[in-house]
Amino acid sequence: MAAISRHLHKAASRSDKNRPRLRENKKAASSFSIESILGLEKKKDGAASAAKPHRPWVEKCSDLGTDCNLCVCIPAISYAIPLFNAGKFLETEERGLKCENYFAVNEGLSCKRELSWYRGRRPRTAFTRNQIEVLEEVFTVNSYPGIDVREELAQKLDLDEDRIQIWFQNRRAKLKRSHRESQFLMVKNTFSQNIIK
Amino acid sequence: MAAISRHLHKAASRSDKNRPRLRENKKAASSFSIESILGLEKKKDGAASAAKPHRPWVEKCSDLGTDCNLCVCIPAISYAIPLFNAGKFLETEERGLKCENYFAVNEGLSCKRELSWYRGRRPRTAFTRNQIEVLEEVFTVNSYPGIDVREELAQKLDLDEDRIQIWFQNRRAKLKRSHRESQFLMVKNTFSQNIIK
């Protein structure tokens, strides 16, 4: 049942493709030379929306008007908390609710989206040595564990199945990277040996 | 050649999108319990070599020739260690000590640089004042430069694109940190003012 609800959740969050984009820079960048970037900074405020520094965490809602005190306040609090408390997850949830309620009233979408950009990121999971050990062991024999193995691991290691899946994804990426590099080394060595002889 | 290796690391394998999918695992997995998977761990030691850290510049070792035993030997040791233990911090320390003792006997100062090299860490890049200036200028208008801007910057500043990317990453972290701190101060001040009144 837990698995089902988790998967429901996954499917649901896949659909909100309208979440904050981090990619605009890519498109925007292609139309800029460095000179233009440097040259434009003073001139164009209108077109600067593309070149505007994208720093969601600095995002002050002071743009919204002077009566928006909470806008300034809430992000401040949400950043202050982690200084005192390592258990960020609870705060993240709380924050989410607060902000969402708040902005639903005042401001439309844009601010909410910006907020969700930093609000929505899952706190980094720190795996224990033992967890890593087991995961690595499983990985050596099966880099693509199915849902059943993942669930079993999750239960045994006291982790979300989601974390397991992501871990394997990243682990496969790492493996592939190292393969590519060792292949490159081989080619390069062969190459330089041929040059020498 | 360096450029090739960089791109090998990053964007090379776009072409293997068409690889055969590895779906069999799902079926196969259901026939495994974790215990049975773990029971197999001894057989596949070959796969473990894949766990090598991602340090492309280690390739330079082989350029030095066969008479450079240390070059070959020590990195081999330092790479072997992590395969047996996930607790990387301890090993890093151990490794450091070993190397340090070893080299302290033979040489003096230049050793330090050699050391970091043997440890597998890229020598710290010292940006020139001009490079920093340009990077900062770009940063003020765009803290998330896309690949094209990064490449352009790399060319103009005579730096690796990788260095540029890392620089922006660290710069964003710095900005975020300072922002967090100032907000923290604000909250703290507001808080104590409210207490006083």
Next chain:
DNA sequence: TTCTAATGTAATTCA
């Protein structure tokens, strides 16, 4: 000591 380049990796987004 402080700042920051470099590292490793969990998380996210897109195709």
Next chain:
DNA sequence: TGAATTACATTAGT
């Protein structure tokens, strides 16, 4: 799912 990219925590050089 892989690939690219990000944030984040940490290590270590100057």
